[in-house]
Amino acid sequence: MPKLSGVIETALYVDDLDRARAFYTDVLGLVPLTSDSRFLAFDVGGRNVLLLFRRGATLETVHLPGGTIPPHDGNGxxxxxxxxxxxxxxxxxxxxxxxxxxxxxxxxxxxxxxxxxxxxxxxxxxxxxxxxxxxxx
CATH class of the missing domain: 3.10.180.10 (2,3-Dihydroxybiphenyl 1,2-Dioxygenase, domain 1)
Known part of the structure; x- marks a missing residue:
């Protein structure tokens, strides 16, 4: 059986990306990797990625030059x-x-x-x- 070798990404869903960016950069000292109007990605320890998605902004398939990302969201x-x-x-x-x-x-x-x-x-x-x-x- 093939084996998993780790967890690369963890996702949280937020209401305000600017407010979330301020918390995670100012309080936790995380460094942003990339972002757009839907999400922010942060480097965590040089090994993992924390994804912050704007709640409700990923409910449709995203089409990229290399493929697609299916819809997802979370609350609470x-x-x-x-x-x-x-x-x-x-x-x-x-x-x-x-x-x-x-x-x-x-x-x-x-x-x-x-x-x-x-x-x-x-x-x-x-x-x-x-x-x-x-x-x-």
């Missing part, structure tokens, strides 16, 4: 987690506080990892996780 508060180094957790807590982003939850996991939870500008639940949360991380 979605969850995404970002990996951080264990020794950077205090700096992230400070950074979130400096941007008036409330930490809604904290968890100490049985394998030794830690998580903090907060919301983005579209109410998605974001998590910063240190190694030791999963058997593979």
């Amino acid at each position: 508060p979605i969850h995404a987690a970002f990996a951080i180094a264990a020794d950077e957790l205090p700096a992230w807590e400070k950074r979130l506080g400096e941007h008036d982003v409330a930490i809604e939850g904290r968890t100490d996991w049985p394998r030794g990892g830690k998580s903090i939870y907060f919301r983005d500008s579209d109410n998605h639940l974001l998590e910063l996780v240190t190694p030791g949360v999963w058997a593979i991380y």
Whole structure:
């Protein structure tokens, strides 16, 4: 059987791309890769891509020179987690506080990892996780 080798893209759906861009660049320090009127793509750690789609803007097939992208969309508060180094957790807590982003939850996991939870500008639940949360991380 062929095997999957990773998750390349994670998508969240937002109401306002400019507001979302400000949150993800200013608060999380992500670097945009590309964008158009429908979406923003951010580099996450040089290995993954976070896609932010304007809610309702991808309900029709997109035709590109190389092929097509089928319709998709989402609503409601979605969850995404970002990996951080264990020794950077205090700096992230400070950074979130400096941007008036409330930490809604904290968890100490049985394998030794830690998580903090907060919301983005579209109410998605974001998590910063240190190694030791999963058997593979």
